[in-house]
Amino acid sequence: MALGQVNEATDEREVGLNLLAGLYVSSRIVPIATQAPVGFELRYNRMHTSQQAWEQCHCLYRSGAFLNAYSFRNPIALGQSVGAGLFFEPLLLHRVRWDVSVRALAGITYVSRSYDAVTNPGNRAFGTPVNGLIGTGLFSRYAISSHWKILAGFDYKHISNAGVRLPNEGLNIPSATVGLTYYTGKAVLSPRYSHVSESGKRWMVRGLAMASVKVLEATDKEPERGYPIFGLNFIGGYHLTQAHVISGGIELLDDRYFKEQILRWTGHYQPYRQVTVLGGYEFWQGHFAFTAHMGWNVVRPFGYKPATYQKYGLLYRFASGFTTGVAVKAYGENTKNFQALVGMTL
8 A cells, every 4th residue: 555645735636538348248138238337437536645534444535426327238128227326436556656446336227128027028137217226346557648537447247236126136247447537636645644653453253233124026916025134143253464354253144025925935934034144354444344245044934945155245344332333134146135224342
């Protein structure tokens, strides 16, 4: 990471346009597309270089907003999309003329073709026209003049409605990207940031309350209805370094949506609560943490499949230990649901 203190008046601002060329064609959509998605993205961002910004993530970082559009090159089933949102982009390497950064983003997107039992039954990706949009990417910029940069990298986005309404298998869009950026100002490094004291603790524990909602589809006998999902997540972890943590724990889930789904399947209620063992990795950058865990449902309803899933989270820990964030639960490409999280990290 780059170390140094800068004059905030010179902080860099960018406006850029990227072209996106998809690297993958989904085979789960009927009819199947013969070409990968293509799109473009317009973005505005600022480089944050103050001491206060450094203390947030122990890095130089950009943050900003984006607007994008995709053609899925499958006009019958998928159509096109238009999306917008915000992103956070820490720098991994920073030099005078070039840098390397990693981006996390979140937003919403509108898709022109969503599932319809009569007119579009082959689209199992989007159950609603309006969906959530999350993503990440790895990018490199190179300054070709005092105000222009070229950008190249890898971009990954996922579109889904978080399981709020089925079907919702979601769509992954990995892409190669190139672009041109106009920038003003300059991140001039000069002496060093003030030292930020860090705890020497190796072990950490975290307890989070979870909440979500899913909509059960209407039938001939039952109307469409939303059901809450509640849970508790208990994690213990060991810091290999300040940034890298191995962690594991348990999760207790009270899924009222699944309770009603079992009733529809079997005609009667049965035990539906779940207990999951979790194991995985966390990347900590200042107050932010990205978490990735595999889960195994050791207690689950009879016949429940799959027995495993993946869970990814983005957390923010305040100085007091109060922690909040969001997580997504998935099985492969199929997004199960998003969860709001709140709790404590010690």
